[in-house]
Amino acid sequence: MSIADSTGLFLAFLARLITGAQGHWKGCPPMAEQRIYFANHQSHFDWVLIWASLPRELRAATRPIAARDYWTSSPLKTWLTSNVFNAIYVSRTRSTPDEDPLEPLVEALSKGDSLVIFPEGTRSNKGEPQAFKAGLFHLAEQFPQLKLIPTWIDNVQRVMPKGEVVPVPILCTVTFGAPMQLNEGEDKRAFLERARAEVMALKPGGWRE
Numbered sequence: 721m722s723i724a725d726s727t728g729l730f731l732a733f734l735a736r737l738i739t740g741a742q743g744h745w746k747g748c749p750p751m752a753e754q755r756i757y758f759a760n761h762q763s764h765f766d767w768v769l770i771w772a773s774l775p776r777e778l779r780a781a782t783r784p785i786a787a788r789d790y791w792t793s794s795p796l797k798t799w800l801t802s803n804v805f806n807a808i809y810v811s812r813t814r815s816t817p818d819e820d821p822l823e824p825l826v827e828a829l830s831k832g833d834s835l836v837i838f839p840e841g842t843r844s845n846k847g848e849p850q851a852f853k854a855g856l857f858h859l860a861e862q863f864p865q866l867k868l869i870p871t872w873i874d875n876v877q878r879v880m881p882k883g884e885v886v887p888v889p890i891l892c893t894v895t896f897g898a899p900m901q902l903n904e905g906e907d908k909r910a911f912l913e914r915a916r917a918e919v920m921a922l923k924p925g926g927w928r929e
Contacts, residue, residue, distance in 0.1 A: 724803040724804050727800070727803075727804050728779065728804045728805070729776075731768070731772070731800075731804065732771070732772040732776070732779070735768055735769060735771075735772035736772055736773075739769060739891065739892035742773060742893075742894075743773035743774065743775075743894050743895075743896060744893060744894065744895045744896065745896050746895055746896065746897060746898075746922070747869075747870075747896060747897035747898030747899070747922075748867075748869060748896060748897070748898055748899050750774065750775050750778055750896075752777060752778060752781070753867065754781075754829070754832055754833070754834050754866055754867075755782075755834045755835075755866060755867045755868070755869050755899075756829075756834065756835045756837060756856075756859060756860075756863075756866055756867075756868050756869065757770060757782070757834070757835070757836045757837070757869045757871050757896070758836075758837050758838070758839050758856055758868060758869070758870060758871060758915065758919070759836070759837075759838055759870075759871035759872065759873055759919065760838070760840070760848075760849045760871075760872060760873055760919055760920075761838035761840045761841075761849070762873060764787075764790060764791075766838065766873050767784035767785065767786065767805075767807075767836050767838075768784075768805075769873060769892060769894055770784070770836050770871060770873065770894055771784055771805060771836065773894040778834070780806075781832070781833055781834055782833070782834040782835070782836060783805075783806050783807060783808050783828055783833045783834065783835055783836070784805055784807050784808070784835075784836040785807070785808050785810050785825070785835065785836060785837050785838065786801050786805070786807035786808065786809055786810070787809075787810065787811075788809040788810060788811050789811070791807065791809065792809065808824050808825060808828055808835070809824070810824065810825075821855070822855055822858055822859065825837070825855075825859060826859070826862060829859065829862075829863050829866070837855070837856065837859075839852035839853055839855060839856040839912070839915065839916075840852060840853065841853045841855075848920060849916055849919055849920065851912070851916070852912040852913075852915055852916050853912075854908060854912070856868070856911075856912065856915060857902070857908045857911050857912055860901065860902040860911065861902060864901065864902060866901075867899035867900075867901070868899060868900050868901060868915070869896055869897065869899055870896075870897040870898075870900065870915065870918035870919045870921075870922060871894065871895065871896050871897065871919065871922070872893075872894070872895045872897070872919055872920075872922030872923050873892065873893075873894055874892060874893045874894075874895070874923065874924055893924070895922045896922075897918055897919075897921065897922045898918075900914070900915065900918055
């Protein structure tokens with residue numbers, strides 16, 4: 721087993737130890753199929769928690785989206801995200817007007833990888849997700865066969881508050897909902913509103929039986 725693999729197992733164990741988190745599969749079972757997991761965004765720890773909540777056999781094929789400026793700001797962060805998590809770096813600002821921020825995501829999906837993305841694009845501390853940006857819609861258009869899995873992360877903002885670097889032990893949950901796809905003829909606004917509603921429905925007390 722490589723150093724990166726061993727580190728990944730340790731970090732998954734550590735994340736579950738700190739947060740007590742396990743994946744709650746209320747709308748679908750964990751399966752070795754290509755998926756896009758899309759979730760609310762509360763802290764830089766979000767995608768680590770989702771990754772740790774996946775069964776080990778799914779982690780290798782599931783790539784999180786990581787903010788380039790934050791996760792490449794030190795050699796350790798860069799090594800972890802590139803070698804352990806196999807993350808896809810995205811820039812929060814475009815370096816040129818012609819830059820397509822979805823290009824690395826499309827490339828990964830074309831190779832058969834699954835993704836963890838945050839359609840809000842930025843973190844929110846208001847308890848509810850902000851309006852979703854268009855990226856999820858465009859990916860659903862280009863890859864209509866993929867299962868889109870709404871995901872709700874609860875309490876993680878208290879584990880890694882904005883501006884902090886040391887996690888605080890707090891009980892968290894990660895809930896995976898029923899798969900959804902882009903409906904034929906569905907426009908961007910309707911789809912994004914529906915996707916956001918599916919994520920919000922997974923919030924504790926908001927699950928639709």
